[in-house]
Amino acid sequence: MGVxxxxxxxxxxxxxxxxxxxxxxxxxxxxxxxxxxxxxxxWDQYGPRTLMVSMAVLTLLGLIALLPVKSELFTRPPxxxxxxxxxxxxxxxxxxxxxxxxxxxxxxxxxxxxxVASLKPSSKILSPWGAVFTLIIFPFAFSILLTVIFxxxxxxxTETRWLIAGLVSLIQIMLTAVVLTTLVEPLxxxxxxxxxxxxxxxxxxxxxxxxxxxVGMGLIQWALNQxxxxxxxxxxxxxxxAEMSGExxxxx
Numbered sequence: 001m002g003v004x005x006x007x008x009x010x011x012x013x014x015x016x017x018x019x020x021x022x023x024x025x026x027x028x029x030x031x032x033x034x035x036x037x038x039x040x041x042x043w044d045q046y047g048p049r050t051l052m053v054s055m056a057v058l059t060l061l062g063l064i065a066l067l068p069v070k071s072e073l074f075t076r077p078p079x080x081x082x083x084x085x086x087x088x089x090x091x092x093x094x095x096x097x098x099x100x101x102x103x104x105x106x107x108x109x110x111x112x113x114x115x116v117a118s119l120k121p122s123s124k125i126l127s128p129w130g131a132v133f134t135l136i137i138f139p140f141a142f143s144i145l146l147t148v149i150f151x152x153x154x155x156x157x158t159e160t161r162w163l164i165a166g167l168v169s170l171i172q173i174m175l176t177a178v179v180l181t182t183l184v185e186p187l188x189x190x191x192x193x194x195x196x197x198x199x200x201x202x203x204x205x206x207x208x209x210x211x212x213x214x215v216g217m218g219l220i221q222w223a224l225n226q227x228x229x230x231x232x233x234x235x236x237x238x239x240x241x242a243e244m245s246g247e248x249x250x251x252x
Contacts, residue, residue, distance in 0.1 A: 079123060081117045081127060083118045083128075087118055087228055089228055090224075092222040095218050099213070106132050106135070108217060109131050109176075110128045110129070113125055113127065113183070114128040115224060116186050119228070122186035122189070124186065125182050125183055131179055135172065174210070176216070180209050181202045181203075181206045183223075184199070184200055184205050185202060187227045190231070191226075
C-alpha cells in the first residue's frame, strides 16, 4: 500500500527509492522464505488444495485491507506535516550512545520527527507518535507471527529462538533505517531554500543505520544541529541589515 501511495504523489529521490525498493525487497525475501516453509509443511499435511485456499485467503485479506483507504490518498497532494516545537541542539555523540537504551531510542525517534517538522514542514515524514508506534507495533506483531509459525512447524529449540530474534532485529533495523532516511530530505530542502548545500546525503544515513544504528541516530542529530544553525543565520541577517540601514540613516 505504501509503494503506490508514494509513486502516486510523483515524488522521487532517496525517500521513494528506499521505501519502494529497499524495504520492499528485504521484506519480500523474508516472507518468501517463510512462505516456502509454510507451504511445504501445509502441502504435506493437507494436500495440494492448500495452494488454492491460501491464495484465496491472502487475496481476500488484501482486499479487506484496502477498504478503509481513502481515495483522496491517490488523487490529492498530501498535506505538509508541521509542528511548533522548540528545537535545541544536542551532542550527536551522546544521542548515538544514548539510543542504545530502548526508552531513549524511542524518545529520540519521537523528538526527531517533531523537530524536523517544526524546522521544515513536510508531507514525507511520519508524525512523532506514528513513527514510535510503527517501530514498536510492526516488529512486535511480526515476532508474534514468527513465533506462532515456528511453534506449529518446528520444535521450540534454542536455534529457533535465535532465528526469531535475528529476523525481528532485522525488521527493526530496516524500519529504523527507512524512518531516519525520510528525515534527511526535509532538512536538505531547508538548506537549499537558504542557499546552502544539502546537509547530508540520505543514502549515508540509510547505510550507517543499517550497519550501526547508533551512528545513524547520531547523524540525524548532527543534521538537525546544522539545520538549526542555518535557520539562526537566516533569521539574524535581516536584523543585522536593519541595524546597518539605521546607522546609515542617522549618519546622513
